[in-house]
Amino acid sequence: MKLKKGGKVIILSVAILIVTGIVIYINLFPRFNRVTKSPISKSGDRNESWKSDIEFVKTELPKKHKNLFFSKSESDFNNDMDSLISKIEEYTDEEIKAELAKVIVTINDSHTMVDISGSLIYPITFFQFENDIYVSDASLDYKDYWGKKLVEVNGYSIEEIRSKLDPFVSKDNKAITKNQFSNLLRFLSRS
Incomplete structure (x- = not known):
């Protein structure tokens, strides 16, 4: 069945209304709007x-x-x-x-976290395939590393690093654990 131009406009209009309704609902419903202002300490x-x-x-x-x-x-x-x-x-x-x-x-909710990244971020993104870590993306300056396996960092094996980073990784499920570990590798100290 082929839609005529008028039918396409109606479908597009309904889609826009649905998306608009969802956006309004999310912004009005308290569960999705839980921003809290931190107290400003007057103490220096x-x-x-x-x-x-x-x-x-x-x-x-x-x-x-x-x-x-x-x-x-x-x-x-x-x-x-x-x-x-x-x-x-x-x-x-x-x-x-x-x-x-x-x-x-330790709350075990990967959606609740503290950002510890700081300003030392490697311009390389890692991903865990099976039990190994690979460079999945990097700036053009590091394109020669794309797809390469990470075997150690500053003399530490991946298992040693995994052990050190374990307290910072949520244990919700295996996918979250793999993703968080891979992301934390970007913030390791360069020393």
């Missing part, structure tokens, strides 16, 4: 600012997440957050972010 003290931020995550994340404690108990989550708060003075900013990321990963 680094430690107090970090404590305030982590307390904010500790109290607000359970309110905003649909089911934060499906895998980890609320008391374990609170104990981990309190432990991190108690060690802020001992940690650098990067260590605080890393420790917070570890706590959040």
Whole structure:
């Protein structure tokens, strides 16, 4: 059956209305619109600012997440957050972010995470096929590496790196685990 020009216009109009309705629904429905503003610490003290931020995550994340404690108990989550708060003075900013990321990963929800990437990003993208890691994309400067297998980084085997990155990788399912591990390889220290 061939549609006439008028039929195509009607189908296109209905499709536009459906998409518009979905966009409006998503923006009006609270489940999809859960942006929360972080408190601005008036203290110039680094430690107090970090404590305030982590307390904010500790109290607000359970309110905003649909089911934060499906895998980890609320008391374990609170104990981990309190432990991190108690060690802020001992940690650098990067260590605080890393420790917070570890706590959040233990929730086992790959959609809830802490971005620890920072500014050191290799211009190469990796992907895991089977048990091996390959360069799946790179800037033109690194085109000779496209499709090449990654066997080590700075003398560390892939298994050693996997072990070190494991606390930062969500365990939702195998696909998420493979994807997150491959993405984290882009942020390894160059030293």
